[in-house]
Amino acid sequence: MADMEEDMEHEESETGQLLPQHIPTVSSRRYLVLTAFSLLSFCSAAMWITFAPCLYIFVLFFFDHVSTATTNAINSMSAIYMLTYPCFVFLSFRYCKDPPDGPVGYGLKRGIILGASLTAMGGFFRFVGALPSQLGFVLVFAGQTLAAIGQIFIIGLPSRLAVAWFPHDEVNRATAVAVSANNLGIAAGFVITPLMIHEETAVVDIPRAMLYQFLFAFGCVILAMVGFARYPPQRHFLAQDDGAESDQVPVWKDVNFLYLVSAFGIINGVQNAIPTLLAQTILPVFGHADEATVGMLGFYMMIVGIPSSLLTGWYLDRYQLYSFTCRSLYAVTVATVIIFHLALEVGSFWLMTVSSILFGIFSWAIMPAIFQYAGELFYPLNEVISAGWLLGSGNLLGMLFVLIMGAMESSAGYTMRYANLFLISVLVVGMWHMWTVKGQLRRASALQGGSNG
Template identity: 40%
Template sequence: MWVTFAPCLYIFTEYYFGKVNDWTVNGIHALSSVYMVLYPLAVHFAFPVFESRGGLRRGILLGATLNTLAGVVRWFGAVPSLSGYIVLVMGQTLAALGQVFMLAVPPQLAVVWFPDNEINLATALAVNANNIGIAIGCLWSPWAIHATTMLQDIPHLLYRQALMTVLVWLLVWAAFRRSPPARLHVVNATTLTPSQPYHYGLLFQSRNFMWMMVAYGVMFGAQCSIITLIDQLLLGPFAKEVTEDQVGKLSCAMLMAGLPGSILVARFLDQTKRYRPACLFLATLTSLSLLGLHLSIEYHCFTGVALSCVVFGLASYAIAPAIFQYAGELFYPIQEVVPTGYLFLVGNIVGASMVTLMGMSSNPAATFPMRLPLLHLILLMVIANVAMAMVRGPLLRSQAA
């Protein structure tokens, strides 16, 4: 639902505003940015939902319910007018609130439900399930919506997405009817005082966590920026060679590449627990892929663009589950949902800022409108690599098992 609009940016702009300019384009970008804006404001209030026994199931069901309501409201907003756009924003806002209860769940879910030698694989699959959904969205929108038939296509798309949210809610309800098995490496929330698992100040007193937030914040911001602004990145320099449909397929390939990369890294980590070198390697590969993307656009090589985007997807989406479980190891016995939630918090703040600043600092008159914003992104990724290298410490959860 987050990525519905970016692959068909200009079609949605015409549909709701009737004209394309910086303000109306940013209005459609706001439908994605609202996710990144609301998450930091609401995530702290979501943590108590997960505290008590049964909190994991309760939190996931709440997120799925909000997502279902969002799908219905978005469908009501499928009217080509400013009022329709306002209703659509309301639906996106509900969906953004729903993600507050979902994004940080995979590491906690893996620790609660899976044995020690499958925790990273379970985390990788759960995190990438979200990315696969985004990939499908990148492919679905250009396939379902065309400029000449947008008055029929857009309402049909939003209706089908609303039906999908209902199906997801039913699947979540069915999947969590039984209780998880007991695991030795899970902290029993019912035996801990509030100052133990949810003493958030302990995290912010840790230099490791500060460096980790810098590294993950920039990498998540890079993901948000590339996937949201990919039309602006490519349609200018490759206007005669590339269509919005092809850009959508490239976005899909970029997101799908993260799944095999995540599985390979997860199997390695389940066997070795070598989180630090794995995260450093993936952060470096992410930076190099962005440099390759810039050079490929500069020298007008679309093959290089496609290769760089796939490598970027493989590396940047594989590092997220690794960092989440690395945090769970370093900051045990704080439950995994807390550091993961705060990492997403920083990521959403940085992501929203980067998408906005990169979009506003583009030069539409230039052949390569996003040259300067992309160079700034590469510089930030170098800083993220340095921050990731500063993270080190004992794996407390493994030592306690």
């Protein structure tokens, strides 16, 4: 195809390897690739959050009674995503790496198709296990675990995919779209699950919901195979895989990397913890609220992050002000969580709703910004590695936050008071770490040098 043709010049590296020195033509196929990946990310996120908005309905479906143990069992459906990622993220580093004798972009394609396949397999097990018994819970949990392993090969790839398939002036917007698809999946899970599943008809509703999710996941596998049938044209500034593992040691000695991983991990952990515990947070405070209220609030919290992420991507493509953008968004996010806590303290439903929406706007806008900020600061480190450690930190801290906050829950009134105060304190630490990060935008400098050359 004409849009895949490239004029390539080469320069010999210190190791004797030929490195491409060109700015390749732009492939129109990039939109199909981005669509396929975005739908897959959407599906994975929707499967993650399925159980949170209808927590007590699932508890009664599988266990027939509500207790701390049974609610924690259903919360583990979300927590397994957070636990699996940091434990197995290193697998994506190796599996998404281009083989020495393979085409550039082969590792990216292989990783995404594997992630899609595991997600579909997990969806199948969830459907088979949608039975009102503890055996059904075990099967659904097994399927959730498979899907959780699949997301290891999905959520860390937006920045790598954007650099591989999009020209430099579209990279941040493409990353924002891919990240926003994950937000949209969470939002859809929040709003669709309560609409599809009702306590009176749960025996019918839950298997049907699981079937629909499996069919959607299976469709994502087919679309991923079609979309990634070809290899990416943007190879000039795709971080080289050779020596990627050895590059991890120096980067962990870089204090900026440590601060960035900590700052991202904290804010992403809070993003994971708040939706997971949303029902436990607001239902005891507002007697008129129900699962549909929780679902709609979670939906609004996530959906507003999509335009803000896209706007952030456009702004960064235009001005490249990564440090200013990340610091500002982080500070405002901390303020929204403080307002959220105060709203629950005084029992103001409208203020709680507004603060939740503002939290969604600013906290999710920072995600693509930090992904690409890491890609710029630590280039030529493989983007899969930098994003993997960022998300690994976020998932690990998210799981810890859920466990800690669950243990801090009291018995009456504003039951999550001390849990939310805990979140505010760790966010302040994360903001300080974000403001400490400094460094040169190496990838932008390399692009400028390559263009001049």
